Amino acid sequence: MAIVEMKHVNMLAMDADKQALLYEIQKLGCFQMLPSDSEDVTFNKASGDAELPTLEETLTRLAWAIGKLNRYDTTKRPMMADNPTIDESEAQAVLDKQAALMDTVAKLEDLERNAGDLRGQMARNDAMREQLIPWSGFSLAPDEIVSTRNTVAMLGTVPKMALEAWLAEQPLNELCNLEQVSTQRDQAYIYVLYHRSCQNSIQSKLKEIGFNIVVLPPSNLTADEQLKALGNEQKEVEAKQQVIVQAEAELVSDLPTIKQLYDILNSKRARLLAAKNFSVSQRTFFLQGWAPATMEKTIEKRLKKVAPTVALEFYDPQKDEEPPVHLQNPAIVQPFESVVSGYALPAPGGIDPTAIMMPFFVNFMGMMISDAGYGVMMAIMMPLLIKFLKPAPGTRRLLWLLMAGGIATVFWGTMYNSWFGFSPMPTVFDPMNNAIPVMGACIALGAVHLFAGLGVAAYMNIKRGKPLDAVADQLSWFLLVVGLVLMIFMPSIGKWMALVGAGIVLVTAGREKSKNPFKRLISGLGALYGVTSWVSDLLSYMRLFGMGLATGVIGMVINILVGMVFSSGPIGWILGAGLFVGGHLFNLAINTLGAYVHSCRLQYIEFFGKFYEDGGKPFNPLKATNRYVYITETQPRT
Numbered sequence: 001m002a003i004v005e006m007k008h009v010n011m012l013a014m015d016a017d018k019q020a021l022l023y024e025i026q027k028l029g030c031f032q033m034l035p036s037d038s039e040d041v042t043f044n045k046a047s048g049d050a051e052l053p054t055l056e057e058t059l060t061r062l063a064w065a066i067g068k069l070n071r072y073d074t075t076k077r078p079m080m081a082d083n084p085t086i087d088e089s090e091a092q093a094v095l096d097k098q099a100a101l102m103d104t105v106a107k108l109e110d111l112e113r114n115a116g117d118l119r120g121q122m123a124r125n126d127a128m129r130e131q132l133i134p135w136s137g138f139s140l141a142p143d144e145i146v147s148t149r150n151t152v153a154m155l156g157t158v159p160k161m162a163l164e165a166w167l168a169e170q171p172l173n174e175l176c177n178l179e180q181v182s183t184q185r186d187q188a189y190i191y192v193l194y195h196r197s198c199q200n201s202i203q204s205k206l207k208e209i210g211f212n213i214v215v216l217p218p219s220n221l222t223a224d225e226q227l228k229a230l231g232n233e234q235k236e237v238e239a240k241q242q243v244i245v246q247a248e249a250e251l252v253s254d255l256p257t258i259k260q261l262y263d264i265l266n267s268k269r270a271r272l273l274a275a276k277n278f279s280v281s282q283r284t285f286f287l288q289g290w291a292p293a294t295m296e297k298t299i300e301k302r303l304k305k306v307a308p309t310v311a312l313e314f315y316d317p318q319k320d321e322e323p324p325v326h327l328q329n330p331a332i333v334q335p336f337e338s339v340v341s342g343y344a345l346p347a348p349g350g351i352d353p354t355a356i357m358m359p360f361f362v363n364f365m366g367m368m369i370s371d372a373g374y375g376v377m378m379a380i381m382m383p384l385l386i387k388f389l390k391p392a393p394g395t396r397r398l399l400w401l402l403m404a405g406g407i408a409t410v411f412w413g414t415m416y417n418s419w420f421g422f423s424p425m426p427t428v429f430d431p432m433n434n435a436i437p438v439m440g441a442c443i444a445l446g447a448v449h450l451f452a453g454l455g456v457a458a459y460m461n462i463k464r465g466k467p468l469d470a471v472a473d474q475l476s477w478f479l480l481v482v483g484l485v486l487m488i489f490m491p492s493i494g495k496w497m498a499l500v501g502a503g504i505v506l507v508t509a510g511r512e513k514s515k516n517p518f519k520r521l522i523s524g525l526g527a528l529y530g531v532t533s534w535v536s537d538l539l540s541y542m543r544l545f546g547m548g549l550a551t552g553v554i555g556m557v558i559n560i561l562v563g564m565v566f567s568s569g570p571i572g573w574i575l576g577a578g579l580f581v582g583g584h585l586f587n588l589a590i591n592t593l594g595a596y597v598h599s600c601r602l603q604y605i606e607f608f609g610k611f612y613e614d615g616g617k618p619f620n621p622l623k624a625t626n627r628y629v630y631i632t633e634t635q636p637r638t
Contacts, residue, residue, distance in 0.1 A: 003352050004618070005293040006323035010313040012286050021269040022622075024306045027633065028299060029623035032324055036279040054274045055265060058133045059103070062262045065105045066628075068112070069258070072249040080391035085630040094260045101261055104254045114245050118237050126228050126239070129152035131216065132230075134189040134355035135223035138181045145191070153193045155214045160188040162209035165294060176202055189214070222354070262548035267631075269626040274622050277544040286455045290324055290619070322348050325616030329354050335400040336361060336449065343473040343604050351460055352560075353612065358404075360449050360607070361599050365405035367442065368430075368595035370548035371414025372419035374588045380408025399567075402592065404534055420584055421555025431549045439545050446541030447481075449602070452533070453610030454478055460611060472508035481534055502528060537606045543598050558583035 008030065012359040013021055025031045084140075094101075135155070145153050160183055172178055176194035183189070192201045219226055279286040292298055296314050303310050317323050325345045327337050329352070336358045346352055369375065380404035386396055413419065416438075419425030431438040454477060480501030481529035486494025505528055558580065608614075626630055 001306045002328050002351070003346060003348065003616075004326040004619075005330045006294065006317065006326070006348075007314045008317055009289045009291045009299070010286070010315075011303075012284060013285050013307055013310040015280065015285055018275065018285055019271070020306050021303060021310065022274060026267060026271055026303055026622050026624055028295070028302060028621075030295045030621050032276045032619055032621045033277045033298065034288045035277045035288065036286055036288050049322075055269050055272065059265055059269060061102075061109070061357060062258060062265070065108050065141050065256065065258055066262060067250050068108055069255040070246065072252040073255055078389055080385070080389045080395050081527045082390050082396075083626055084256075084391045085631050085632055088631050088634040091260070091264050091631050094257055094264060097257060098261060101254060103257055104251050104258065106253060110342065111244050111248055115241065118241050118244070122234065122237055125234055128217070129227060129230050130429055133222045133226050134182045134184050136182065136227060138191065138223050140191070140564045141220050141225075142218055145216075145265065150196055151193060153191075154192055155189070155216065156206075156211050157187045157189055157214060158209055159209045160186050163188045164191070166205065166209050170205075173198075177574075178443075179338060191547055215237075262630050263625050264631070266627070270625065271620060291621075292619075293325060299587050321528075322617065324355070324619040326619035327352050327354065330370060333358055335397040338394070338397055338401070339603060340601055341618075342600065343608065343612075344614035345618055347613040347615045350613035350616070351456060353456065353608070353610075356452060357603055357607065358458060360445075360452070361410040361603060362404045363445065364437075364544060364599040364602055365592075365595045366408030366410075366412040367445075367544040368547035368551070369405070369409040369414055369588070369591050369596060370416050370551045371418045371420065371588075372410045372416075373418075374551075374584070374591075375406045375409025378402055378592070379410060380406075381407065386391065405592075405595065406601070412548070414506050416552065418552050418555065421557075421559040423554065430546060431552065435545070435549075438548070439542065442544040443538055444540045445544070445604075446538050446606070447485075448609055449541070450537055450610060451478060454606045457611035462483070472504060476504035476508070479535075480505065480531065484531070537609075540602065540606055547591065547594055547598060551587065551636070554587045554591075555584065558587060 011021075121446070145155060147153050150615030163180070167178075175198050176192070178193075179191040181189045181191060192202075192206070217221075221229065275285075278286060293313070293314075300312050303312065325348055327340065327345075329337060333355045336354050339357065339361065340346070340352070340354050366375065369378075385391070386399050391399065415423075415428045416431060417423045417425050417429075429438045429441065434468045454474045458474035461467065461470040461473070479497045483494045483496070483501055485498060488494070509528075562576045562580045562583070565572045565579055
């Protein structure tokens with residue numbers, strides 16, 4: 001249960017050693033860079049490395065190539081599997097292949113440009129096809145639709161209903177010919193040919209019924225002939241596209257190495273960006289940062305091995321500084337750090353509640369899942385998944401957390417006598433037939449949880465040299481709440497405890513706002529109203545009962561349905577077995593999710609609300625990127 005103590009680090013080194021030192025700092029992964037504030041006239045702010053723009057362009061191209069080749073990667077990666085690992089010698093071999101790998105990227109880019117040209121050609125063909133389809137069956141080519149000195153010829157569209165109404169009202173004479181080629185939706189596509197002697201009347205009527213001229217691209221082929229040519233052209237384009245797809249797929253063998261190169265160069269980019277924080281002189285550079293106090297000797301030893309002339313200075317932060325926050329807990333507690341960081345990191349002067357929270361968190365999960373059979377499955381399956389699937393660190397921590405919840409579920413499921421929805425043994429708690437004891441246990445555990453939060457707050461006050469604040473703000477509420485409860489069982493003791501607690505609250509609640517006794521008394525009366533929040537907080541723990549009851553009821557319903565299916569004979573046995581397994585897996589999944597969410601909620605709202613001081617900034621050291629691969633140090637050969 002600790003927030004790692006951080007120290008300032010100043011480092012002065014020769015410019016010739018800069019890249020080697022940065023590489024070693026990145027391997028250590030425990031040095032957070034800060035912009036240097038050196039005011040020495042011999043130092044200047046470092047300018048950006050000239051290599052950085054080219055490197056970023058290379059990374060952009062590699063990222064694009066990875067996304068492109070991923071479409072053709074048929075390698076089956078195990079579920080939840082972590083990234084592969086290579087050592088430094090293998091990473092150097094990848095760097096040696098950079099030119100060849102960038103040739104692969106260039107080939108992909110050329111293929112993509114060709115594919116883009118083909119897509120453009122397809123789009124143009126599609127647009128032309130859409131334009132020509134309404135004129136399919138028309139016997140004239142666009143080049144043949146011409147007006148002469150005596151005639152006017154044109155294509156166009158007109159609303160079908162308006163055209164029919166016009167033709168019904170006024171049939172055309174021999175000076176005007178109109179051919180309806182097709183109908184698309186409510187539009188009629190027509191060819192109009194008329195003598196210029198009736199031009200005014202025909203044009204006026206066409207305008208009246210909403211005629212729109214259509215001009216087809218010049219061609220000596222009819223619409224049908226052009227559509228046929230477009231179809232042949234489309235087949236050729238599709239064949240070319242297939243050739244490009246095959247050519248791209250043949251490059252997928254380079255994908256793993258390209259991914260490795262991406263991470264190697266991305267780590268280099270991180271070093272170049274970090275170097276922008278330096279102050280530099282003609283031959284030296286100066287940097288500042290944060291590092292864990294426990295790593296001081298390791299950092300000094302490793303960096304001096306790389307550059308014996310490097311000068312390091314470690315010193316404590318000033319009182320007004322807020323160092324970054326890094327949590328450090330025993331291995332058994334570390335999986336629960338994600339619960340804390342998922343809310344907010346503690347302030348540098350606060351406390352890491354992970355270890356205190358852990359037993360409550362797992363017991364809350366156990367009470368809500370509440371089936372010992374499910375707990376056994378979780379306790380066995382999670383380590384097996386970790387062993388065989390070798391998941392990424394974040395997933396691995398979650399699986400360990402669920403395993404701990406499974407162990408607690410075995411205990412509480414045994415107490416509730418629930419094994420896959422069955423009750424084969426004597427029960428301690430029976431939430432279905434006798435709910436009051438279970439509710440009492442939930443409220444009691446909730447009270448312990450809340451009082452643990454008060455205890456942490458009191459510890460923080462005492463540690464900061466404010467023992468009277470611990471009495472006024474924590475002990476008072478402990479006496480008041482416990483006294484009110486004891487009044488039910490031991491009225492005399494409970495009454496005096498409650499009175500003492502209420503008296504402390506009345507006298508001390510407004511001590512920081514005013515020295516006027518009357519105003520402080522008014523503040524105290526207002527603070528006493530806070531006892532209602534304790535009631536609501538305690539009632540929040542009834543969700544432990546409700547979620548646990550839901551799990552048991554769903555499990556029983558599944559078993560009843562399975563029993564009904566089993567009674568139908570051999571086929572029912574097979575179907576029933578599948579229903580039993582699938583139903584209970586579903587029940588386990590949804591209730592585990594609900595238990596995790598509600599356990600987090602009880603920590604964030606009820607528990608943290610009693611003491612937690614958030615606002616810490618995460619410790620963000622310079623370290624290698626591992627999006628696709630981990631790079632480890634090469635072990636010396638023996």
